[in-house]
Amino acid sequence: MKLYAKYFGTTLFVLLAFVFTDLAMAQISKSESLSKFVSAGLAYKSGEYSEAIAIYEEVLDGDKESGALYYNLGNSYFKEGKRGKAILNYERALQLMPRDSDLQFNYRHARSSVKGYGEQKPSNILNRLAQAHVQFYAVDEMVVIITIITLALGILYLLSLYLKWPTKLRQNFFIILGVFWLIYTAGFILKFQQDKNMAITLTNAKATFEPRQESTTHFQLSEGIKVKILKKQDNWIKIKRADGKLGWVQEDAVERI
Amino acid sequence: MNISFISTKLSRISVSLLVGLVLFLQSAIAQDISFDAEVSTNRAVVGNPIQLTLIIRGTQKISPKQLPPIDGFDIQYQNSSQRFTTINGQFEGSVSFQYSLVPLKVGNYGIPALKLAIDGKDYTTQPISIEVVDSAGGVSSPSQGTQTSLDDRIFVRLETSKQEVYLNDRVPIKMLLYIANVDVDDIQYPQLEHAGFTVEKDDQYKKYQQIIQGVRYTIFEFNTFAYPTRLGALTLGPVQIECNLIVRNQNRRSSSGRGRGVFDDDFFSGFFDRVEKRPVTLKSDPITLNVLPLPEDGRPQDFSGAVGNFNFDVSVGPRELKVGDPITLRMKIRGNGNLKAVEFPSFANQDEFKLYDPIIKEENNTKILEQVIVPKSDQIETVLAIQFSYFDINYGKYRTITRGPFPIKVEKSDQGEGVKVIGLGELATSIVPPEKLGQDIVFIKDSAGTFRAKGAWLYRRVGFYIFLFVMGIFWGVAYIFYKQTHRLKTDTVYARRMQAPRHARKGLMHAKKLLEEGKREDYYTTIFKTLQNYLGNKFHLSSGAVTFETIEEILLNKQGADMASVRNRLKIIFDECDMIRYASGQITAKDMQENYQKVEQIIDYLERHVK
Incomplete structure (x- = not known):
C-alpha cells in the first residue's frame, strides 16, 4: 500500500511538472512583456516603426505572445513597407482573436x-x-466548446440514469448535443488541417520547377501570398499556391504562420 | 358566406391579372424573329448520339417540326422548351426543339440549311458540317458523351486586321478565348509574346456568344494595340491564357478511401465540394506581320517618329503681362497612334524666355504638355510658331501642323527686370492626381490582452489531458456505482450472492462470541443458521432447501482442487449440528473450535473458488 502511495506521489509530481512546463520555458515574465509592449507602442506613436518592431520581437523572443501583440507588430511592419511580414503577423493575430x-x-x-x-x-x-x-472561432475556443459538450453529454447520461428520464427525452437531448458535437469537432479538424503548414511569402519570389538555383521559373509569388508548405529539402521548400500550382522556393522566401 | 364572397372576388382579380399579364407579354414580345440551328459538337463518334437544337426567337407560336431525313444520321425528336428573357426591358420569347442525331457511318456529313415559314415569311438556318469518326479515332472522352477533344471545346485565337504595317503603326490586336460545353473559372489576362512590339496594357474585355459551325461558343474578347518597333517580318504571339477547368470528379468517394489518410486535405476540401479545378494553359498560333519602313520621301526635318492620325493644338496665355510674369504654354496632341512614342516639338525662341520643367500627361488618346515660360524682356512680341510633324497612316504620307505665332505684349515690370520666382500656375495644380481617402490601417491597440507562452494551445497542454482523465475517472466511478446499485435492486440472485459473505461474517462473529462464552447449543444453532443462510444466499436456495444432499449435488458440479475435502468437512459440520440435538455431551470445546475453523475455511474457500 505504501509502495502504491509512493508511485502515485511520483507520478503526480511528474504530471504537475508537465503542466507548469509552460512557465518554466518562458524567458521573460508577464509584467516585463507588458512593459515592453507599452514602450513599443510609444515608439510606434512617435513614428519609430523599426524600433517598435524590435521591441515587439523581443517579447516574442521571450516566448510570450498575445493577439494584440501580433496585431501591433503587423501594423509596425506595414508602416515599414514590409507587407509580407505584416500579413504574417495579422494571420498569427487572427488565430488568437479571429473576430x-x-x-x-x-x-x-x-x-x-x-x-x-x-x-x-x-x-x-x-x-x-x-x-x-x-x-469565427479560435482553436482554443473550439476545444473548450467541444470539451463542454462532451462533459455535458456524460453528465446528462448519468443524470438520465439516476433520475430515470423517459427514453424519448434522453434521445432528444443526445441527438441535439450529438449534432453540435459533430459540427464543432468537424470544424476543429478542418481548421487544424487548414492552418497546418501554412506560410506567407516575405518577398516577391520566383517558384522554380526544381530545388536548384538555375532551375526554370515556374511562376511568380507576390510578397504576402499565403502558401502551403509541402516539404523541405536542404534550404529549399516545396510550396503549393492557392490555385494548386506547385513549386520550389528558397527557405528564407517564406515564413510559417 | 362572407369568406366565399371574398375568395370568389380574389380569384376573379387574380384571373384578370393573369390575363392582363399574358396580353402584356404577348404585346411586349419583340417582333424580330430569328431561326438558328446548333449542334452539341462538330466531331461525333459512330453510334454515339449528338444533340441538334433548333431555336426560334421572337415567337412562341410554333409546334414541333418533323425534320427531313439527313444523310448519315438517324433522327429522333426529343423535347421542346420555351423561354422568356428580358433585354433592356423588352421581353423576348423563344422556343427550342431538341433532336437526337445518331451518326451511322464514318465520314464528313452536313446538316443542310433548314427552312421554316412563320406568318408567310421564310427563315433559314446556316448549314452545319459534322465529322463522324470511328471510336478508335483519337477521341478524348467517349464516356462523357461529348466526343470532341478538349482543343475543340476551349481554344485561343490571336487576330489582327492588318498584315502589312508601318514602323510604330498602331495595330489593333484581338485575343479571343473560345469556350463551348466546358466550365471554366479564374481566367487570367492573356500573356502576349511581343518581341519587337510595344503592347498597350488594358484589362477590359468583352464577353459574348457566337454560333460557329453550329456550336455555341462563349467568347472572351481582349482588345489591345501593338506598335512594331523593328523592321521586317515580325512574329507576334503566341498568346497564352491560363484558366482553371471545372472538372466533376465522379470517383471521389471510392478514391478518397483508398491509400490516403482519413484527414487528408483533399478529403476535407472535397467534403462539401464535388468539383475540382484543373489549371490549364491555352496557346494560340502566332501571327506574322510585315513591318515596312517609313518612306524617306518628304520626311520633314522635325519628324520625331509619330505615326498615326493626329490633331495638334497650342494655346498661350495670358497674352498681356509684365516682365517676370508667367505664361502657360499648352500643347495638345490628340488622335490614334502610338502616343507614348510621340514627342512634343521643341519651343522655338528659347533664349528669350526662362523655361520651367514641363508637365506631360496622357489620357483618352490625348497627350498634353503644360509648361510655364517667363519672358526675360519687354522687347519680346511673339511666341514663335510651333510645328508638329507625323506620318499619316491613312494616306501614307507625312503631314505637318503649324500653330502660331502668338503675339504677346510684355510691359516693364514695376519691380525692375528681376525675374519672379513662381510656382506652377492653376493649370498645373489640376494635374495632381485626386486625393485618396481612407487608404490606411487602423491604429495599434493599447491593451496587450492576455499574454501566454508561444504556441501554448489548450490541446497541447498536459493539464488539459489530466483534466479530461480525471473527469473520465469520475464518470466511470459514477457509472459503475449506478450499475452496481441498479443490479442489486433488480437481480435477486446476484443480490443474495453479494450479500452472502457479509451476512456470514456477522453470523460467524456472533458464533465466535457464543464459542468463547461456552454456550454449546446456542453456538451450534447459530453456526448452523449462518451456514444455512450463507449457502442459501450463495446458491439461491430457500432456507428449508439447504441440506447436505442438495449442497453436495451443487458442489459436485463445481470445479476446484479441494472441492472433495470441502464436501467432507461440510458433511462433518452438518452431522455435528444434528448430533448436538441428542448427544451434546459428546462434543468438547476443542470440537467446537475445530468446527468454527472449518466453517470459516469453507466459507472462505467457497467465496474464493465458487462464483
Missing part, C-alpha cells in the same frame, strides 16, 4: 495590395458556411 474588427480591417487592407493568386472563395454554400464557422 477583432480592427484586425479584420487591417488584414483585408494589407491583402488588398497583394497581386496575383490569393485564396479563392469557396464555390458552394455549404463550403462557405463551413469556412465562416471555422473562421
Whole structure:
C-alpha cells in the first residue's frame, strides 16, 4: 500500500511538472512583456516603426505572445513597407482573436495590395458556411466548446440514469448535443488541417520547377501570398499556391504562420 | 358566406391579372424573329448520339417540326422548351426543339440549311458540317458523351486586321478565348509574346456568344494595340491564357478511401465540394506581320517618329503681362497612334524666355504638355510658331501642323527686370492626381490582452489531458456505482450472492462470541443458521432447501482442487449440528473450535473458488 502511495506521489509530481512546463520555458515574465509592449507602442506613436518592431520581437523572443501583440507588430511592419511580414503577423493575430474588427480591417487592407493568386472563395454554400464557422472561432475556443459538450453529454447520461428520464427525452437531448458535437469537432479538424503548414511569402519570389538555383521559373509569388508548405529539402521548400500550382522556393522566401 | 364572397372576388382579380399579364407579354414580345440551328459538337463518334437544337426567337407560336431525313444520321425528336428573357426591358420569347442525331457511318456529313415559314415569311438556318469518326479515332472522352477533344471545346485565337504595317503603326490586336460545353473559372489576362512590339496594357474585355459551325461558343474578347518597333517580318504571339477547368470528379468517394489518410486535405476540401479545378494553359498560333519602313520621301526635318492620325493644338496665355510674369504654354496632341512614342516639338525662341520643367500627361488618346515660360524682356512680341510633324497612316504620307505665332505684349515690370520666382500656375495644380481617402490601417491597440507562452494551445497542454482523465475517472466511478446499485435492486440472485459473505461474517462473529462464552447449543444453532443462510444466499436456495444432499449435488458440479475435502468437512459440520440435538455431551470445546475453523475455511474457500 505504501509502495502504491509512493508511485502515485511520483507520478503526480511528474504530471504537475508537465503542466507548469509552460512557465518554466518562458524567458521573460508577464509584467516585463507588458512593459515592453507599452514602450513599443510609444515608439510606434512617435513614428519609430523599426524600433517598435524590435521591441515587439523581443517579447516574442521571450516566448510570450498575445493577439494584440501580433496585431501591433503587423501594423509596425506595414508602416515599414514590409507587407509580407505584416500579413504574417495579422494571420498569427487572427488565430488568437479571429473576430477583432480592427484586425479584420487591417488584414483585408494589407491583402488588398497583394497581386496575383490569393485564396479563392469557396464555390458552394455549404463550403462557405463551413469556412465562416471555422473562421469565427479560435482553436482554443473550439476545444473548450467541444470539451463542454462532451462533459455535458456524460453528465446528462448519468443524470438520465439516476433520475430515470423517459427514453424519448434522453434521445432528444443526445441527438441535439450529438449534432453540435459533430459540427464543432468537424470544424476543429478542418481548421487544424487548414492552418497546418501554412506560410506567407516575405518577398516577391520566383517558384522554380526544381530545388536548384538555375532551375526554370515556374511562376511568380507576390510578397504576402499565403502558401502551403509541402516539404523541405536542404534550404529549399516545396510550396503549393492557392490555385494548386506547385513549386520550389528558397527557405528564407517564406515564413510559417 | 362572407369568406366565399371574398375568395370568389380574389380569384376573379387574380384571373384578370393573369390575363392582363399574358396580353402584356404577348404585346411586349419583340417582333424580330430569328431561326438558328446548333449542334452539341462538330466531331461525333459512330453510334454515339449528338444533340441538334433548333431555336426560334421572337415567337412562341410554333409546334414541333418533323425534320427531313439527313444523310448519315438517324433522327429522333426529343423535347421542346420555351423561354422568356428580358433585354433592356423588352421581353423576348423563344422556343427550342431538341433532336437526337445518331451518326451511322464514318465520314464528313452536313446538316443542310433548314427552312421554316412563320406568318408567310421564310427563315433559314446556316448549314452545319459534322465529322463522324470511328471510336478508335483519337477521341478524348467517349464516356462523357461529348466526343470532341478538349482543343475543340476551349481554344485561343490571336487576330489582327492588318498584315502589312508601318514602323510604330498602331495595330489593333484581338485575343479571343473560345469556350463551348466546358466550365471554366479564374481566367487570367492573356500573356502576349511581343518581341519587337510595344503592347498597350488594358484589362477590359468583352464577353459574348457566337454560333460557329453550329456550336455555341462563349467568347472572351481582349482588345489591345501593338506598335512594331523593328523592321521586317515580325512574329507576334503566341498568346497564352491560363484558366482553371471545372472538372466533376465522379470517383471521389471510392478514391478518397483508398491509400490516403482519413484527414487528408483533399478529403476535407472535397467534403462539401464535388468539383475540382484543373489549371490549364491555352496557346494560340502566332501571327506574322510585315513591318515596312517609313518612306524617306518628304520626311520633314522635325519628324520625331509619330505615326498615326493626329490633331495638334497650342494655346498661350495670358497674352498681356509684365516682365517676370508667367505664361502657360499648352500643347495638345490628340488622335490614334502610338502616343507614348510621340514627342512634343521643341519651343522655338528659347533664349528669350526662362523655361520651367514641363508637365506631360496622357489620357483618352490625348497627350498634353503644360509648361510655364517667363519672358526675360519687354522687347519680346511673339511666341514663335510651333510645328508638329507625323506620318499619316491613312494616306501614307507625312503631314505637318503649324500653330502660331502668338503675339504677346510684355510691359516693364514695376519691380525692375528681376525675374519672379513662381510656382506652377492653376493649370498645373489640376494635374495632381485626386486625393485618396481612407487608404490606411487602423491604429495599434493599447491593451496587450492576455499574454501566454508561444504556441501554448489548450490541446497541447498536459493539464488539459489530466483534466479530461480525471473527469473520465469520475464518470466511470459514477457509472459503475449506478450499475452496481441498479443490479442489486433488480437481480435477486446476484443480490443474495453479494450479500452472502457479509451476512456470514456477522453470523460467524456472533458464533465466535457464543464459542468463547461456552454456550454449546446456542453456538451450534447459530453456526448452523449462518451456514444455512450463507449457502442459501450463495446458491439461491430457500432456507428449508439447504441440506447436505442438495449442497453436495451443487458442489459436485463445481470445479476446484479441494472441492472433495470441502464436501467432507461440510458433511462433518452438518452431522455435528444434528448430533448436538441428542448427544451434546459428546462434543468438547476443542470440537467446537475445530468446527468454527472449518466453517470459516469453507466459507472462505467457497467465496474464493465458487462464483
